Amino acid sequence: MAIQRSEFTARYANFVVHDNTVYLSGVIPENFDGSITEQCEEVFIAIDSLLGKAGSDKSKILSMQCFISSFEDFDQFNQAYDNWVDVENLPARATMQATLFDPRVKIEIVLVAAI
Amino acid sequence: MAIQRSEFTARYANFVVHDNTVYLSGVIPENFDGSITEQCEEVFIAIDSLLGKAGSDKSKILSMQCFISSFEDFDQFNQAYDNWVDVENLPARATMQATLFDPRVKIEIVLVAAI
Amino acid sequence: MAIQRSEFTARYANFVVHDNTVYLSGVIPENFDGSITEQCEEVFIAIDSLLGKAGSDKSKILSMQCFISSFEDFDQFNQAYDNWVDVENLPARATMQATLFDPRVKIEIVLVAAI
Numbered sequence: 001m002a003i004q005r006s007e008f009t010a011r012y013a014n015f016v017v018h019d020n021t022v023y024l025s026g027v028i029p030e031n032f033d034g035s036i037t038e039q040c041e042e043v044f045i046a047i048d049s050l051l052g053k054a055g056s057d058k059s060k061i062l063s064m065q066c067f068i069s070s071f072e073d074f075d076q077f078n079q080a081y082d083n084w085v086d087v088e089n090l091p092a093r094a095t096m097q098a099t100l101f102d103p104r105v106k107i108e109i110v111l112v113a114a115i
Numbered sequence: 116m117a118i119q120r121s122e123f124t125a126r127y128a129n130f131v132v133h134d135n136t137v138y139l140s141g142v143i144p145e146n147f148d149g150s151i152t153e154q155c156e157e158v159f160i161a162i163d164s165l166l167g168k169a170g171s172d173k174s175k176i177l178s179m180q181c182f183i184s185s186f187e188d189f190d191q192f193n194q195a196y197d198n199w200v201d202v203e204n205l206p207a208r209a210t211m212q213a214t215l216f217d218p219r220v221k222i223e224i225v226l227v228a229a230i
Numbered sequence: 231m232a233i234q235r236s237e238f239t240a241r242y243a244n245f246v247v248h249d250n251t252v253y254l255s256g257v258i259p260e261n262f263d264g265s266i267t268e269q270c271e272e273v274f275i276a277i278d279s280l281l282g283k284a285g286s287d288k289s290k291i292l293s294m295q296c297f298i299s300s301f302e303d304f305d306q307f308n309q310a311y312d313n314w315v316d317v318e319n320l321p322a323r324a325t326m327q328a329t330l331f332d333p334r335v336k337i338e339i340v341l342v343a344a345i
Contacts, residue, residue: 003290003344005320011308012323016292018344019250020134023293026324060118062131063138065225067326071216078126090120093127094141094225096182097214099301099327110295110324114118114133135249175233177246178253180340186329193241205235208242209256209340211297212329229233229248 006053015054020115021062022054027111032104036073039106040080051113058084060114061091067098067108077107121168130169135230136177137169142226147219151188154221155195166228173199175229176206182213182223192222236283245284250345251292252284257341262334266303269336270310281343288314290344291321297328297338307337 004017015024027050029042051057068077074095085091091111100108119132130139142165144157166172183192189210200206206226215223234247245254257280259272281287298307304325315321321341330338 003292003319009320011312011315011320012294013320014322016322018292023322023342025293025322026295026326062118062133063140063225063227064127065141071214074216082126085126089118090124090126090128092129092131092138092140094223095216096141096223101301101304101325108324108326110293112138112293177233177248178255178340178342179242180256186331189331197241200241204233205239205241205243207244207246207253207255209338210331211256211338227253 006050015050017054017115022051022056022113022115024050024111024113026067026108028101028105028108032102036076036106037080040077043107043109044080044084047109047111054113055115056113059086059089061089062112062114063092064094064109064111066093066095067100067110068095069097069100069106071097073106121165130165132169132230137166137171137228137230139165139226139228141182141223143216143220143223147217151191151221152195155192158222158224159195159199162224162226169228170230171228174201174204176204177227177229178207179209179224179226181208181210182215182225183210184212184215184221186212188221236280245280247284247345252281252286252343252345254280254341254343256297256338258331258335258338262332266306266336267310270307273337273339274310274314277339277341284343285345286343289316289319291319292342292344293322294324294339294341296323296325297330297340298325299327299330299336301327303336
C-alpha cells in the first residue's frame with residue numbers, strides 16, 4: 001500500500017501514513033517559554049491539526065508516548081490532557097521523563113493513530 | 116477497520132486494537148517497593164494478562180521498548196526477561212534508562228503485538 | 231497474517247515483520263569508542279542493512295525515535311542524519327536524550343518501516 005507523507009520540514013515529515021495508520025513526528029510547543037499548561041495546550045492543538053490533515057482525529061489515537069521534562073509537571077500535564085482527550089476513546093499511553101530538545105521545552109508527544 | 120479499546124482506567128486504555136495489532140499502555144508494577152526482579156516479574160505477568168485479553172500472547176510481540184530507571188539493574192532485568200520471553204519468537208527490543216512515574220518504579224514497558 | 235522474525239541474537243530479534251510493517255530493535259553502534267559522527271554513520275549503515283534483509287529500505291521508513299546521550303551532539307547527529315536520510319521520503323522523527331546501554335554509546339535508534 002502506498003505511503004503518504006506530509007509536507008516536509010527540512011528534516012522530517014510531520015506525519016507519515018501507511019496501511020490506515022498515521023505516525024506523527026514528536027510534537028513540541030512552538031513557544032518554548034510557556035508554562036507547562038500552555039505548552040501542553042499548544043501541543044494538543046498541534047496534534048489535532050496534524051491528525052486532521054492526515055484524515056484522522058483524536059478519537060482514533062492508538063498509542064501515545066509522552067515525554068515530560070520533569071515529573072513535577074505531571075499533575076498539570078494530566079489536567080491539560082484530561083481537558084483534551086476524548087474520554088469515549090482513550091488511547092494507550094505511557095509517560096516518561098526525558099531531557100528534551102531545548103531546556104525550556106517541557107513536553108514532547110509521539111503518537112500513532114488510525115485513519 | 117474498527118478500533119477496539121480495553122476497559123478504561125480514568126485516563127487511558129490499557130490496550131487498543133487496530134488492524135490486527137495491539138498497542139499497550141506503558142506497563143509498570145503494582146508494588147513499587149519490590150526489587151527489580153519482583154517488579155519485572157509483575158510487569159511480565161501484567162503484559163501476559165493484557166495480551167490475553169486482547170486476543171494475543173507473548174509469542175506475537177512485535178516490538179518492546181523497555182525503560183529502566185538505572186542500567187545498574189540491567190542484568191537482573193535481562194534475567195527476568197529471559198525467564199519470561201518466548202525464545203522461539205523473540206521480539207524486537209530496545210532498552211533505555213529513564214526517570215519513571217515514581218522514584219521507586221524501576222521498570223516500564225511499552226509494546227506492540229500482533230493479534 | 232504470519233509474523234516473520236529475523237535471525238535471533240541471544241535475546242531479541244533484530245527485526246520483526248507483520249502486516250507490511252517492520253519493527254527494528256534499537257540500533258546502536260558496534261564501536262562504542264567512535265565519535266558521535268562515526269557512531270551515527272555506523273547506526274545508519276546497520277539500519278540500511280537490516281531494512282534490506284527485511285525487504286524494505288530507507289525510503290520506506292515510517293517513524294524513527296532517536297535517543298541521543300546528549301543534546302550537545304544534536305548538530306552532529308543531524309548532520310550525519312541529513313547525509314543519510316532519503317530527502318524525497320522523510321520519515322516522522324522524534325529525538326530525546328536518554329542514558330543508553332553503555333556510557334560510551336551516544337546514539338540509539340528505534341524505527342518502524344513499511345515493507
